[in-house]
Amino acid sequence: MNIRFTGFGGQGIILSGVIFGWAAILNGKNAIQTQSYGSSARGGACKCDVIIQDSYIYELVPTGNDILVAFSQPAFEKYKNSLLKNGLLFYDSDLVRTDSFESNSFSISATDLAFKEFGQKLFANIIMLGFINSKTKLINAEAIEESIRQYVPSKFADTNINAFRLGMKLN
Amino acid sequence: MTRENYLSKLKNRTLFIQGDEAAAYGALYAGCNFFAGYPITPASEVAELMAKELPKVDGYYIQMEDEIASIGAMIGAAWSGGKSMTATSGPGFSLMQENIGYACMTETPCVIVNVQRSGPSTGQATLAAQGDMLQARWGTHGDHEMIALSPSSVQESFDLMLEAFNLSEKYRNPVIFLLDGEVGHIREKVVFPDINEVNIHPRNISKEKVDVFGGMRIPPMIEFGQGHRIHVTGSTHKSNGMRDVVSQEAHDKLIRRLNDKIESNRDEISKYELHFTDDMEYLVVSYGASARPSMGAVLKLREKGYKVGFLRLITIWPFSSTIVKELGKKVKNIFVPEMNLGQISREIERFVSCAVHPVSKIGGVAHTINEIVYEIESEVKKY
Numbered sequence: 001m002n003i004r005f006t007g008f009g010g011q012g013i014i015l016s017g018v019i020f021g022w023a024a025i026l027n028g029k030n031a032i033q034t035q036s037y038g039s040s041a042r043g044g045a046c047k048c049d050v051i052i053q054d055s056y057i058y059e060l061v062p063t064g065n066d067i068l069v070a071f072s073q074p075a076f077e078k079y080k081n082s083l084l085k086n087g088l089l090f091y092d093s094d095l096v097r098t099d100s101f102e103s104n105s106f107s108i109s110a111t112d113l114a115f116k117e118f119g120q121k122l123f124a125n126i127i128m129l130g131f132i133n134s135k136t137k138l139i140n141a142e143a144i145e146e147s148i149r150q151y152v153p154s155k156f157a158d159t160n161i162n163a164f165r166l167g168m169k170l171n
Numbered sequence: 172m173t174r175e176n177y178l179s180k181l182k183n184r185t186l187f188i189q190g191d192e193a194a195a196y197g198a199l200y201a202g203c204n205f206f207a208g209y210p211i212t213p214a215s216e217v218a219e220l221m222a223k224e225l226p227k228v229d230g231y232y233i234q235m236e237d238e239i240a241s242i243g244a245m246i247g248a249a250w251s252g253g254k255s256m257t258a259t260s261g262p263g264f265s266l267m268q269e270n271i272g273y274a275c276m277t278e279t280p281c282v283i284v285n286v287q288r289s290g291p292s293t294g295q296a297t298l299a300a301q302g303d304m305l306q307a308r309w310g311t312h313g314d315h316e317m318i319a320l321s322p323s324s325v326q327e328s329f330d331l332m333l334e335a336f337n338l339s340e341k342y343r344n345p346v347i348f349l350l351d352g353e354v355g356h357i358r359e360k361v362v363f364p365d366i367n368e369v370n371i372h373p374r375n376i377s378k379e380k381v382d383v384f385g386g387m388r389i390p391p392m393i394e395f396g397q398g399h400r401i402h403v404t405g406s407t408h409k410s411n412g413m414r415d416v417v418s419q420e421a422h423d424k425l426i427r428r429l430n431d432k433i434e435s436n437r438d439e440i441s442k443y444e445l446h447f448t449d450d451m452e453y454l455v456v457s458y459g460a461s462a463r464p465s466m467g468a469v470l471k472l473r474e475k476g477y478k479v480g481f482l483r484l485i486t487i488w489p490f491s492s493t494i495v496k497e498l499g500k501k502v503k504n505i506f507v508p509e510m511n512l513g514q515i516s517r518e519i520e521r522f523v524s525c526a527v528h529p530v531s532k533i534g535g536v537a538h539t540i541n542e543i544v545y546e547i548e549s550e551v552k553k554y
Contacts, residue, residue, distance in 0.1 A: 018358065022187040025360050033187070033358040037212060037297035058467030060353055060460060060537045 001138065002062035005048045005125075006079050007071025007095075012125035015151060016069070017048030019129065023139045023147035024052040032057050045075040052138070067136070069128060070096045071110075090132050092124060106135055108170050114163065123163040126152075130167020141168060174202075174228040178366040185362050190328040190354040191216035191258075193361050194284055195224070197332025198256050200369055203282070204230035205253035207244035209237055209263060212296050213352040214286035217258035238263035242270040242283065249279045250403060252376075252394040254336060258284035260352075261303055262293055264310070271345055272311030273405040275429065278384065278392075280339040280374065282332070284348040286355040287510075289535050298535025299352030301459055301510040305518075307347040308488050314426050316433035318440060319347040319488040321459040325359035331485065337372035338440060342432055343389055349487055351510065353460035353537050385410025385425070388432050438493055442485040445494075447473065451480030453551060454502045456495070456519060458484040460537050461508045468508075468543035477551060484515070492522045499523025504550065506530050508543050 003020065007013045014035045021033040035048045049062050064084040070076035070091040080101055083089060089105035091098065094112050098105060108131050110124040117123075126148065133144060145161055152160045178200065188196075195217045198206075206221040208214075218234070225232045231248070235241040238259050245255040259267065264285045274281055287303050289295035303310075307319045318338050322328040328350060339346040377383070377391040380399045384390060390410070393399050402412040407422045415421040433440070446469065448454070457465035462483045469481045482498060484491055499505065499519075505527045507516035513529030520527045530546045532538045 018187065021358060025185070025187060031187075031360070034356060037356070058463045058470070059540050060357065060463050061539055063539050063541070 001052045001067075002065045003050045003052070003067040003069070004062065004065045004079060004082060005050070005069045005071075006075035007046060008075070009044065009046045011071045012122060013046050013071060014048045016125045016129055017050045019144065019147045019151050020139070021050045021052070022150065023144040024050070026143040026146055027139045029054055029139075030057050032060070034060075045072065045078040047075065047079060067132065069132065071125070071128075072096065088136070090128060090135075092128065106131070108167070110167075113166070117166060118159055118163060123159060126160045126163040127167040127170075130164040131170050132167075134168045134170065175366070177224075177228050181363045182365045183363065185360055187358050188325065188361055189216055189356055189358050190322070190325045190350055191286060191356065192220050193325045193329040194258075194322075194332050194348060194350060194355075195220035196361070196363065197329040198282065198336065199224060199228060200329075200364075200366060201254065201333045201336035202371055203254045203256050203336065204228065205245065205248035205255040206230070206257065207233045207235050207241045207248070207255070208257045208259065209235055209241050211260045211263050213288055213299070213355050214258045214260045214263075214284060214350075216355070217284055217286070221256075221258075238266040239270065242267045242274075245281050246270060246274050246277070246279050249281045250392075250395050252374075252396075254280075254374075256282040256284065258286065260286050260288045261290040261300075264303060264306065268306075268310040271347075272313060272315065274345040275311065275315045275317070276405045277403050278343040278390075278429070279345065280343055282335045282339055282346050282348055284350060286350040286352055288352045289533065295535045297352070299356070299460060299510065299537065300533065300535065301349075301351050301461060302514070302533070304349065304487060304509075304511060304514040307349055314430060316344070316430045317347060317488045318342065318344055318433065318486070319349050320442075320485060321349040321351075321487050322354055322485075323459055323462040323483065324354065325357060326361050327485075328354060329361050329363070333369060333371070334442075337370070340372045340374050341389075342436070342440075343392070344433060347488070349459065351460045352535070353510075382410040382412075384408055384412050385428065388428060433489055437489040440486055440489055441491040441493070443491050443494060444483040444485065446481040446483075447478075448480035448482070448498060448501070450478050451502055452478040453547070454480045454482060454498055454505045455508065455543075455547070456482045456484065456505055456515070457508045458487060458515065459510075461510055464538045464540045464543055465508045467540035468547065471540060471544050472547060475548075477548070479547070487515070490518055495519055496522045499525055503554070504528060506543075506547050506550070508532070508538050510537065
C-alpha cells in the first residue's frame with residue numbers, strides 16, 4: 001500500500017506521513033516513510049511517501065500510489081499521474097480543483113473546517129487523516145491517535161485528536 | 172545525566188527514525204563522546220542528533236568551520252582518549268581525504284560517516300547515490316588498507332555503527348560508514364537493545380611508556396595528558412613515533428604492517444549475507460540501499476523459476492574476495508545492482524572468471540524491483 005501526501009511545505013504534509021507510518025507500525029505492520037528535501041520541502045510541491053506492508057519492504061521507491069492526498073494545486077498537478085488506475089484521490093476542496101482528472105476521489109473542505117472548528121488552519125492535515133481512515137479503514141483509529149499524541153506538541157494533542165475524530169465522522 | 176542513565180531510558184524502545192539518526196544512536200551506544208562536523212545534506216541529521224544528545228552523555232559536539240577542520244578535531248579527540256566520529260557527504264568526504272590518510276598513518280581509531288549523494292562535485296545535493304565506494308577505499312593517497320561498512324536498513328544503520336566503532340578500536344584504523352542518501356533518509360522502525368547486552372571493544376591503552384607505532388602488529392595507544400611524551404606524525408616514523416623519512420626499510424616495515432593488520436584479518440572483518448546460493452545458476456551481489464530491491468528481485472525471479480542466489484555485502488572494504496571467488500565458480504553470470512556506474516562490479520571482476528554485469532542506476536532514485544528483474548531476465552534469456 002503506497003500513500004503519497006502532497007501540498008505546500010508548512011501544511012503538515014510530512015507530519016501526516018510520519019504519523020501514518022508510525023501508526024501502521026503500532027498496528028503491527030511494516031512501514032517506511034520518505035520525504036522531499038530542499039526547496040520543495042519549504043514551499044512549492046512538497047511530498048511525503050509512506051509504504052505500508054504486512055511483509056518486509058524491499059521496494060524503497062513507490063512505483064505508483066494507491067492513495068494520493070493533495071493539499072495544493074501545484075502538488076496535485078505535479079503528482080496526479082502517480083496515482084494507480086484504481087487508486088483513491090483525497091483532496092482539500094478549498095485548495096485543489098481536479099477539473100477533468102478522472103479518479104475515485106473524495107474531498108472535504110479541510111482547511112475551512114479547521115479554521116471554523118478549531119480556530120486555526122493548521123489542523124487541516126489531521127482532519128484529512130481522519131477522513132482518509134474513515135474511508136479506507138487502513139489502520140485502527142486507536143493506533144493513529146497514539147501516533148498523533150507522540151508527534152504533535154503536547155499542548156495541541158487534544159485539539160489534534162478532536163480534529164482526527166471530526167475527520168473520521170465526515171462523509 | 173550519565174551515559175548509563177541515558178541509555179537505560181532507550182532500552183528496548185522502538186522508534187520510527189531515519190537511517191542517519193539510527194547511525195547517531197548507534198554511535199552513542201558504542202560510547203562515542205566526541206563529534207566534530209560541518210552540516211551537509213543528506214548527512215545533517217547525524218550532526219543534528221549528536222548536537223542534541225551528546226551533551227546528555229557528557230560528550231562534546233563541535234561544529235567546525237569546514238570538513239578539513241572537522242576530521243582534524245576528531246583525530247585529536249581520539250588521541251585524547253575520546254571515541255570520535257564525524258559525518259559528511261561526497262563534497263565534504265573529498266575534503267577529508269588527506270586527513271583520512273593521516274588517521275591511517277597514525278593508526279587513529281575513529282568513524283567517518285559518508286551519507287552518499289550524487290556526484291561528482293556538488294552533484295545532486297538532496298538525492299542518494301553509491302558513488303563513493305572506491306573513494307572510500309582509495310580516496311587518500313599512498314598504500315593503505317581501509318575498513319568500510321554499508322547498511323541496508325535503518326535498524327542495520329544502528330547495529331552496524333556499533334561494529335564500526337569496535338573495528339576501529341580493534342584494528343586502530345579509521346572506519347568509513349558508507350550510508351547512502353536513501354537508507355540515511357528513510358524512516359523505519361528501530362528497536363534499541365539493552366546496553367548491557369551490547370559488545371563494546373575497549374581501547375587498548377598502555378599506562379606504561381611503550382612503543383605505540385610498532386613492536387607488534389596492533390600496538391596499544393597512549394592517551395594525551397596522561398604523563399607520557401609522544402610524537403604523532405603522518406610522516407614515516409619508527410615504532411616510537413619519531414620521524415624517519417629517508418630510510419627505505421623504515422617505510423617498508425611501517426606500511427607493510429599497517430596494510431597487513433587489515434589484510435591478514437580480511438575474512439574476520441568481512442561480513443555478508445547469503446540467500447538461495449545452494450542451487451543457484453546466477454548470482455546477484457548488492458549492498459546498501461540497492462540490496463533492498465535486489466533481494467526483492469531475487470524473490471520475484473525465484474517465483475518465475477530462475478535459480479538466482481543473492482550475496483549482500485555488509486563489509487565493503489576489505490573486500491569479501493573469499494566468498495566472491497567461491498560463489499563465482501558456481502554461476503554463469505553475476506549481476507550487480509548499484510547506484511553508480513559499476514564500481515563494485517569492477518572489483519568483483521578481479522576475483523571471478525564468469526561474466527559480471529553491472530545493473531547501474533544513477534540520478535538519485537533507487538532501483539525498483541521490476542527494473543532489476545527486467546535487466547536480469549533479458550540477459551538470462553539470451554542463453
